[in-house]
Amino acid sequence: MLPLFTFGLVMFETEKKRIEERIQETFLQNEIPIPEDWGWAPIPFAGEWGISTSFFKVAAQEARAGKQINIGQRAQEIAALVANHLGLPEGFSRVEAVKAYMNLYFSSAEYSRRVVDTVLTEQDQFGNGVSKGERVMVEYSQPNTHKAFHVGHLRSAILGDVVCRILEAAGYNVVRANYYGDIGLHVIRWLWNYMRHHMDEPPPDRDVTRWMGDLYAEATRRLEEDPDLEAEVRTIYTRWDQDDPEVVALWEKTRQWSLRGFDDMYAVLDIPFERLYSNSEAEKPGKKFVQELIEKGIALDERPNGPVIVKIDEQLGLKKEKYRVLVILRSDGTALYATEDLALAKIKFSEYPDLVKSVYVVDVRQSLHFQQVFKTLELAGYDWATRCVHLPYEIVNLPGNVTMASREGTVVLLEDLIREATARAREIVEQKNPSLSEADKNTIARQVALGAIKYPMVARENTKVATFDWETALDFEGQAAPYIQYAHVRANSILRKLEHALPVVNAPVYELSPAEVELIDLISRIPGEIQRAAAEYKTLHITNLAYQTAKAFSDFYNQCPVLSAEEDIRTFRLQLVAATRQALANLLALLGISAPEVM
RNA sequence: GCCCUGGUAGCUUAAUGGACAGAGCAACGGCCUUCUAAGCCGCAGGUUGCAGGUUCGAAUCCUGUCCAGGGCGCCA
Numbered sequence: 238m239l240p241l242f243t244f245g246l247v248m249f250e251t252e253k254k255r256i257e258e259r260i261q262e263t264f265l266q267n268e269i270p271i272p273e274d275w276g277w278a279p280i281p282f283a284g285e286w287g288i289s290t291s292f293f294k295v296a297a298q299e300a301r302a303g304k305q306i307n308i309g310q311r312a313q314e315i316a317a318l319v320a321n322h323l324g325l326p327e328g329f330s331r332v333e334a335v336k337a338y339m340n341l342y343f344s345s346a347e348y349s350r351r352v353v354d355t356v357l358t359e360q361d362q363f364g365n366g367v368s369k370g371e372r373v374m375v376e377y378s379q380p381n382t383h384k385a386f387h388v389g390h391l392r393s394a395i396l397g398d399v400v401c402r403i404l405e406a407a408g409y410n411v412v413r414a415n416y417y418g419d420i421g422l423h424v425i426r427w428l429w430n431y432m433r434h435h436m437d438e439p440p441p442d443r444d445v446t447r448w449m450g451d452l453y454a455e456a457t458r459r460l461e462e463d464p465d466l467e468a469e470v471r472t473i474y475t476r477w478d479q480d481d482p483e484v485v486a487l488w489e490k491t492r493q494w495s496l497r498g499f500d501d502m503y504a505v506l507d508i509p510f511e512r513l514y515s516n517s518e519a520e521k522p523g524k525k526f527v528q529e530l531i532e533k534g535i536a537l538d539e540r541p542n543g544p545v546i547v548k549i550d551e552q553l554g555l556k557k558e559k560y561r562v563l564v565i566l567r568s569d570g571t572a573l574y575a576t577e578d579l580a581l582a583k584i585k586f587s588e589y590p591d592l593v594k595s596v597y598v599v600d601v602r603q604s605l606h607f608q609q610v611f612k613t614l615e616l617a618g619y620d621w622a623t624r625c626v627h628l629p630y631e632i633v634n635l636p637g638n639v640t641m642a643s644r645e646g647t648v649v650l651l652e653d654l655i656r657e658a659t660a661r662a663r664e665i666v667e668q669k670n671p672s673l674s675e676a677d678k679n680t681i682a683r684q685v686a687l688g689a690i691k692y693p694m695v696a697r698e699n700t701k702v703a704t705f706d707w708e709t710a711l712d713f714e715g716q717a718a719p720y721i722q723y724a725h726v727r728a729n730s731i732l733r734k735l736e737h738a739l740p741v742v743n744a745p746v747y748e749l750s751p752a753e754v755e756l757i758d759l760i761s762r763i764p765g766e767i768q769r770a771a772a773e774y775k776t777l778h779i780t781n782l783a784y785q786t787a788k789a790f791s792d793f794y795n796q797c798p799v800l801s802a803e804e805d806i807r808t809f810r811l812q813l814v815a816a817t818r819q820a821l822a823n824l825l826a827l828l829g830i831s832a833p834e835v836m
Numbered sequence: 837g838c839c840c841u842g843g844u845a846g847c848u849u850a851a852u853g854g855a856c857a858g859a860g861c862a863a864c865g866g867c868c869u870u871c872u873a874a875g876c877c878g879c880a881g882g883u884u885g886c887a888g889g890u891u892c893g894a895a896u897c898c899u900g901u902c903c904a905g906g907g908c909g910c911c912a
Binding site: 276278280281282289291293294296297300307308309311312335336337338381418421422423516539543544545546547548557558559561562563564565566567568569571573574575600601602603604605606629631632634638640662665666668669670685693696697698700701702704708709712713714715716717719720722723724726727728730731732733734769777781784785788791792794795796798799800801814835836 | 840841842848850854860861874876907912
């Protein structure tokens, strides 16, 4: 059963209900069984606007019940029967039964005005669902301190941010969470290198994250050259574990440097967080929790000869291996990611007991890990464990399917990407709009660059590997964010030329052209697509719709003159342009991309 | 060995089990004294990896197989 909100039909709920009742009457009168599942779809022909349904399922049901029929023919018969009985409902201009489908074409006058008026009334709220009164937490980004922030880290940050924006628009109360990897062997290696070779060196004013990453790479190099030095690293780890004041103080100070660098980057990217967690804070609760699991008999303590483990499949009585074995504490008693993840989930639900979902935006390589963690929590008796969701995404690779690695020096740093993209966008603004002020040119360049960077991260299936290459990243044409921004700019440009205020209500509606119908149709789908995207955690539905709407507007722009049109047409077109500008701005906002006025 | 993803035009990709598989890039040919050409139009380009099956109907579901990537008790 398809949810009713699918395909933006939310705007026409009342009409649809009435029609469904009439269809049921037809079925009863003709002794046709009423099908279990019923679905409406938009009419898929460009420039045609309306709703459509098919009767294959009903006919197939009759065939299964023993009737000797040709399903295709019978379905068409039923479609014709229903269409006849239905007549022409109010608000529709045409009803047809064709190829077993019944197509109901909207009467453009009434519906187009309704769509345009709704957008212009609701403005930046257009598309948003009513509050669901439910809270959802989304954890995303999860950068490691003392390391660089590269393009590969971008997907979680941007995907998570956009998922949050979509959930908020859909009517959820969203808690945006980050989870810093601020302790672990990588951090200690960094500290070791700093203490031995850079003690008291201050971080640079700019590009702190790059510098942190450089020192980390240096540490790795030194340790590779002389593996014996690992002993020194382990000594520092022990000192940290035992709360040695010198090590802890240095750790806290340097950790702040990374966090400051991340804050700067999140500010540039316009990616906010509400609750910050770190694995250092989950470490001690994690160890305590492991102890509880041992006492409950869920975990098996093999120390000192082995680690603490949970034999999940055995606990569940599974014959085939599925969840396998999860190691939750090292044999030397130090914590693992799993230790901390168990505790963190508990912390989240004790802070927000009403979470209906706790989402983890983490790359796909950790799928098994999260299944294990969630299942272990379930075994421990926490009913909220089933509300934990791993939202996996594929990683960002370099051309040739090469994974970025700091050690290989193949990483593309976020700072560099933003700088390059902005410079490129700046050149183009200079060509297109030389008369703008320097400040405006810079702002626009920044908006275009960030849009171009963000869009490809959310405009593909989460489960598909993204490939980063400079050429594509710096291409501002075609199916990309600048195309959508440009459509917004053009709409704005028409409206700016108005001498008087936009006429607000009851613009007369004339016989609309296909380009106009297409545009209105797409705008009307926004509320439904937001719900669908939220239900499936799929940003792709929004990028698709944003691109299609921009494309429809470009068609309209080319085919339908606005300012030079005669009075009646002009009035409605102006409203349509205003509605489109609003719709595009709202869609871009959902993607965390700014909508420039000029570019 | 077991498990999870993906495989659609030269490249990047879209498509709720449904009406002719839709775009962008690249190539080629057009369109700026007309609301910004970061645009538009045209032209091409596909046995949806392969083989079976389910279904009235399969890119989509199932089975097998090939290719690519990933995961699998003390990495994160």
